[in-house]
Amino acid sequence: MPHSTTTESTITVHPVTPPSGSTYNFGAELRGADLENLAESDKDIIIRALYENQVILFKNQQNLSPRGQYEVTRLFDPLAQGYGHGKTLDAKRSILHPDLKTIPTQSEVQVIGNGPVASFEGLKDIKLKHPHHKTFHQDVISDDEDRENTRFYRWHIDAALYDLDPPKATTLLAVKVPKTENMNLRYDDGSGDELKVPRGSTAFVSSYTMYDILSEEDKQFARTTKVQYAPHPYIWMSPAKSRSTGLGLHTSDLELPASSLPLIETSKIKTLPMCWRNPVTGKLALQIHPSAVQKLILADGTVIDDLKEVREIVYRLQRPGIAPSLVWPVDWEEGDFVVFNNRGVLHTVTGSFLEDEVRIFRQCNMAASDGVLGPEDDA
Template identity: 75%
Template sequence: MPHSTGSNIEVHKLSPPPGSSIDFGAEIRGLDLENLSDADCAAIRKALYENSVILFKNQQNLTPRAQYEITKLFDPAADSYGHGKTLDAKRSILHPDLKTIPHQPQVQVIGNGFVESFEGLSNITLKHPHHKTFHSTSISDEEDRDNTRFYRWHIDAALYALHPPKATSLLAVSVPQSAPQTLHYTSDGSGDTLQVPRGSTAFSSSYTTYDLLSPADQHFARTTKVQYAPHPYIWMSSARSRPDGLGLESTGLELPESSLPPIDPALIQTLPMCWKNPVTGRLALQIHPSAVQKLVLEDGTVIDDLEEVRAIVHRLQRPGIAPELVYAVDWQEGDFVIFDNRGVLHSVTGSFLDEEVRVFRQCNMAASEPPLGPED
C-alpha cells in the first residue's frame, strides 16, 4: 500500500518479480520534480535512504538543471562531478563511456549509438559498455544477442582524492526495446542465471549483503578498512574481470605505480568496509571490488597480497548478488531513478547493435564528507 510522507509524495514499494526476494526499491508518485517544496525534498531524501533505489515515471521533460538540483538534495555542499577529472585520463576504463553536458557539467550522457544533437552536444557516438572489453572471458558473438553478464559491479566513486558520491540519478531519454537476455554468472554457463531486460541496470543491496554475513564475518566487516589503489581506473585498465563482474582476476595485469600519474599518498583512500545509512542506521557492506588493493584489519595487520584480498572480498560480497536478490530495472523512456550510492552496488548489463540508439543522463557529485563508518 502507498504511504504519504508529509508532502504530496506517495511511496509505492516495488513488487518483486516471481522468484525474487528483493526488499528494496520504490516508485515515487505525486510530485512535480521541477517545483519541489522543502517538505517534498525532505520526503525524497527519506524515501531514498529507506528504499535504496527510487523510481519516478514519465519524466521525459525533466531538465538537466532539475536533475542536478534533485541529486544535490542528498549533499547540498557537493558540486563537482563524482569522478573528478577521471574522464580526462585517456587510459581510464571510464573514458569511452561518458560525455559531459556543456551547460550542466555535473550531468553526463551515456548510452549507445550515434546522436546528432543532444543538450548542446553535437555528433556524438555513445558506446554501451560490453563485458567482452573488460572480462577475462566472454560470451561468443553467436550467443551474444540472447545472453549477457554483469559488466562490472561497482560504486560510483573516484576512490582517489574525492569522497564517494552519496547518490546517483539516471534518466532514460531514449530506450530501444527488444527481447530480454539470459544473464550468466559463470564462463561455462553452469552456474546461476538471471533473466534481465536488455540493457538493464542491475542493483544489489549492500545492506542485505551485510545482513547475510555470519556473526564472525560481520565483526570482520565492521572492524576492517579497505585501501583502494591510487588512480584505480587507470591501475586496473589492463586487468580483467571475473565472469560474475564482482571483482578482478589476479593475473598480474594491474599497472605498476611507475606507470600511473603522479601519486600523492595523502589522497589514497582507506575507507571503512561497512558504511552506515544516515537515516536508518543500517550497515552496508560497501566495497568497490575491482578497485580494492589492500585490507587493514582491526589489529593493524595489512593484507596486501592482491589475490588474497580479492578472494576475501568476493567471498563476502558474492551472496548479495544471488539472482533472487538482484533488482534489474526494466527501463522505459522517461524513467528517472535515484539510488543510494553508499548502500547499493550496481552494474551495467546487456549489449546493443550499433544502430540501436540509447540515451541516458547520469548525475552524481563527489561528496562533501566521507562515508559514515560503523562507529559514527
C-alpha cells in the first residue's frame, strides 16, 4: 500500500493542447507525482483531474511496480475487486482471450502487446499479439497497403457487461514501445475520413462530446433509453464481424444463439442507461459499448429487439463522435502511464506490427463496486 501523508500536493495539471485541425477537448498531463508514495492531497488531485479531463498522463513511470499500478487504479474505487472483464477472461471462445496475460504477483494487472517476450514480471516465454483489424472486420485493408494503413480495431468500454459493473478507471503503462513511422488510419465507410496516427496508438474519444453534439431530439432519446447488453457478450459476438470504423458490428446473423452460450442467469444480464453521469462534473456521456448491445428499451417501455435496427440506431448516435477532429491518438513513449475514465470515454487500439516487433504494456482495471450513474442520478 503506498505511504500516505497529509503534506500539500506537488502535482500540477496541464491540459493537453490538440494539434492543428483537432478539436477534442479532453486529456491532461499530470506532473510532480510520486505514484508509489501518494499523499492524501495527491489522491484528491488525481481523482478530480481524471473526471475533469477523462484521460490523464504521467510521464517517465518506467519504475512503477505492478502493485503501484494496482493501487493507483483502485484510487477511483477502493472497493473494486478482480478483473474488469470477469470470467470471460479465461473463456476460450471469448474475443478477449488471446489479448490478455496475467502477472502472477499481481493478478489484477494484465500484460498486452506484441511479439515474443522471454521474461517479464514473472511470466516466461510468452507470445503477445497486437490485435489486427483483419481478425475482426468484415472487409479489410489489402496486404500491400497494410504496413502504411490501419483502422480503428474496436471502439469499446472495458467491461464484462454481464454480471459485473463496468470499471471506473483503466490504467495503461507503456513498458516497451517500438517507434516507427506514422500510419494512415482509414474509416473506409464512404465518408472519406482519414487520420494520421502513430503506429500502435491507443485512440480515445470523449463520450461527453459524443452526447453534446447530438440534436436536442436525440439527446432526449439518449437520456430516456436503456441499453440491454447480450449475455456473455464477448462469446456471443465472437463469430460476428465489425464495421470498417470499428464502431459496432454488421448484422449477418452470425452471433451465437443462447443455446451455444455458457449458462445464462437472467439476473446477471446488464441493462444500463444510454447516458452515464460524471460523478464530479455532472456532465452526461453517451456511453454505449456498440459491439455488445442487443436490445434498446425506450421511455414508454417499448423494447426494440431487432438487432439490425438496434445497431443502426446506436451507430447513428455514436458515429459523429468519432470524427477525425475529435479523436486523440496517444503517441506512446516508454514510461507513459495513462489513466482513463472508463465511464466517460471510448477507446480502441490501432495499427499493426510485424510478428517479431516487441511491444509491452501493462493494463489494469477492476469490476466496479457499484453501478453507473444515470441521467436522473445526482453527481
